[in-house]
Amino acid sequence: MWAIASGIEGNLAAYEAVVADLKKSRQEVENFYLLGDIIGPTAESNRLVKRIQQPRNGEPIPLVCQGWWEEQILILHTLGRTGEPTELIDRYGIDMTKTLWDAIDSTTLKWVQSLEFGFAELDCFLIHGSSVDVSDELTPTTDPIQMLDKLSRMEANQLFCGRSGLAFEYKIESGSLTSQVQTLDTLSAPTPTVLSPRRIVGVGSVGRIEGKASYTLYYPGSNKLEFKTVRYGAKKGFG
């Protein structure tokens, strides 16, 4: 089985709770994906990153990709895909630029730089936001045609994402459309396009809600999903 988590946001206690929960599982975790927002604007993020890099005996080794907070620290250090921290300021105010800058040390920054954009495995794509943008927030209420477009861009049947922090399965069960093309020289017959089932999965959030970590298990053999929620002690996380 795969364990897929996102949105730890520097909350070490929440991450420990998820790892402990995985250890209790009878089935082996083949792949342990962390879909971004590992860090948050707290110094605890540096300790969390060290912990992630050094799994203890018997713990799965996480495969980590960049999230929104990772993108923000890269932008602050002029290493991001866009030049200005506009989104960070709009969302949290100008002071957050200094808070985040001060919180993340150079070792963590280097680690953030080394992270993948996302992962393609089997017929799945795993990413923080979407193929369009790390900020892209796919939710249970996102328009179906937009959801389908995000899937199609990655040529995947299943898209696992974490930006919304919500746990959900958004299954496009069927679809059809008739298309006809006229050019200067030809007029095609109306051609039906029939869609096979596919889905977008929101994997939950480990650290965003204090005391309640959520993540997702995926069983590639049976294609089954399981949403997990772990309650843990009162240590405060960001957000």
Added chain:
Amino acid sequence: MSCIHGNYEALNAVLSDIDRQKADRIFCLGDLVGYGPHPNAVVEMIRSMDIPTVQGCWDEDIVEGLNACECSYPSILAEKRGKAAHEWTNDQIQPEVREYLAQLPLSLREENLCFVHGSPHNQHEYLMPEINAFTALERVMATGADVLFCGHTHIPYVRTLDAGQLAVKVQQPEGTSTKQFTAPLKQIINAGSVGEPRHGRPNATYVIYDTDDKLTTLREVEYDYQLTCQAIIDKGLPAIFAWRLAQGLEYAERAEDPTHVCER
């Protein structure tokens, strides 16, 4: 009309044809400059006629500087020629023309019609006639319009998308819900290219859309393209652009993945 690319002869021929068709309105989908020998004259003509126009990728490059990623060019030779054409155009462009290109909008809206250069998401995205039907539908739906007019591919077409539907089931820890998505008739109408056609003939192309009966006519207009070819050579632009114009082909210039969008 779209993709005039500094071809004044072709623009004149198309404007005359539009006049004969008695069109009420003209819309231009960008790429006024690039490749061709008369970028200033083309822009002056469009401005003098007050034709509502969106910004194309070549127009953007002249304003912002050439910063497309290497994917824009399928070969080193193509890149060399493209850059040479950009530099020549950049040198020729008058300041007021550059200012005009800079202020062009990325899209225009007229009732249930939307006008863009490439796609609603990006000036550089090619909406080819064969792209996945649901992808095509998403591009129209993204505008909120029923008909999406675009250019950029230099080949005119009408794609009709009908009876679109999706059945969705959403499961959350709180419960399960279902939703049905249906899309009424939508269309993508590609206006082709006035000044740099790629449909296999040298004639200028554009489209006439009848807003009453919702019918589209793809227009192909003959003109003396040899005059433009000669001007391309006389002005020192890469000679292949003259050859290409005479053939109506994009020989050796086709991108490997036309749906790829540059990351700028």
